Amino acid sequence: MEALLLRPQRSGLQRRFLAWRKYVAVLRVSVASNLAYAMEVFFRALMLIVLVFILSQLWITTFHARGARSLNGFSIQSLIWYLVAAETIALSLPGLSRRIDLEVRNGQLAYLLGKPCNYVLYNFAHYLGERLVRLVINGLVGATLALIVAGLPHFSWQGILAWPLVTFLALCIDFSIYFSIGLLAFWTEETQSFAMIFSRLTLVLGGVLAPIEIFPQPLRSIAQALPFTAILYGPARTLLHFDLAQLSLLLLQQVVTLGVGCLLLAGLYLVAIRRVSINGG
Known part of the structure; x- marks a missing residue:
């Protein structure tokens, strides 16, 4: 009797495990194809050197x-390493919104919806594999130049341990925003203008050209209040100047920004799916 009661629970766990294995497989294929x-x-990473x-x-x-x-706590050495950390994340971004835009326009989205996997999670696994390869290669090239x-940098062990977490959350925020921009192809003829606006705002107000502390007022206060700092400035500063209070604020900012981005993505995706069904797939 106990075995019969436990069997459905195990099968349910097995189904969930097998479901996640599909996306792990997509991630592995994406990493392998990019490698x-x-x-x-690597030659794209040479832009980081320039x-x-x-x-x-x-x-x-x-x-x-x-x-x-030093300028506001940044020596020239730490500033160069900060630029490398920020540019490594910024230049590892793949053409996600362009790919989603193309899949919407050529009808490939309807084909992918028929596969036994979630379209958003499938693209997230593909995006994550591609971006991880770029992130590692950019990091190696940038670290060589900075050396x-x-x-040698003066990293703390706390910053090294915290950096993967805050960087992963930054990559997730990027995915939610650029995937949402790609879905706008259902309503607009061109989505790359939206992607360009968001990327430029992230580069300028996200602290990729200089740490936010060096910005003059009131631009510094405006940049700190906006979510762009959660993508580039926050992870780069965590690696260079670890502070537990700042890390807590950064994690809160990233979680809130990611939550808003996921809600936006989910809303656009549900409306888009209805339009695909109405148009006969």
Whole structure:
């Protein structure tokens, strides 16, 4: 009798386990396919060298002109490593919104909806595999450049342990926003303008060009109040200048931003699915 009662529970757990294995398989295939073109990803990462080198030379000149050893707690060495950390995340973003836009327009979305997997989770696994490969290669290239220009970093072990968590949440926020932008293809003829606006706002107000502490007022207060800092500035600062209070605020900001992004994605996705059904798939 006990075996009969436990059997449905085990089968239910097995079904959930098998369901998640599908997305793990998609993640592995995405990683493998991107590693097959690792040299292409590497040459794309060379853009990081150009950007970090130019920005680092500008900041070195600024430090020398002002005769300062630090600006708002950032030395030139920590500032260069900050730029590498922020640019590594920023330049690892794949063309997610463009791919979703294309799938909506050519009807591939309707085909993928017929597969035995969730369309959003399928794309998240594919996106995560692609972005992880880019993130690792960008990080290796950027760290090599920073070692040459600025020397060894002064990372704390707390920052190293916290960085993967806050970076993963930042990647999830990016996914929810850019996936939502791609779904706008159901209503607009062009979605890349929305993606460009969001990416530029993230680059400027997200602290990729300089830490938020260096921004003049009132731009600093405005940038800190906006969710863009949760994507780039927060993870990069956690790695360089770990602070438990700042980490708690960052995690709260990331969770709230991710929650809003997921609600937006879910709402757009449900409405889009109805339109696919109305149009006969």
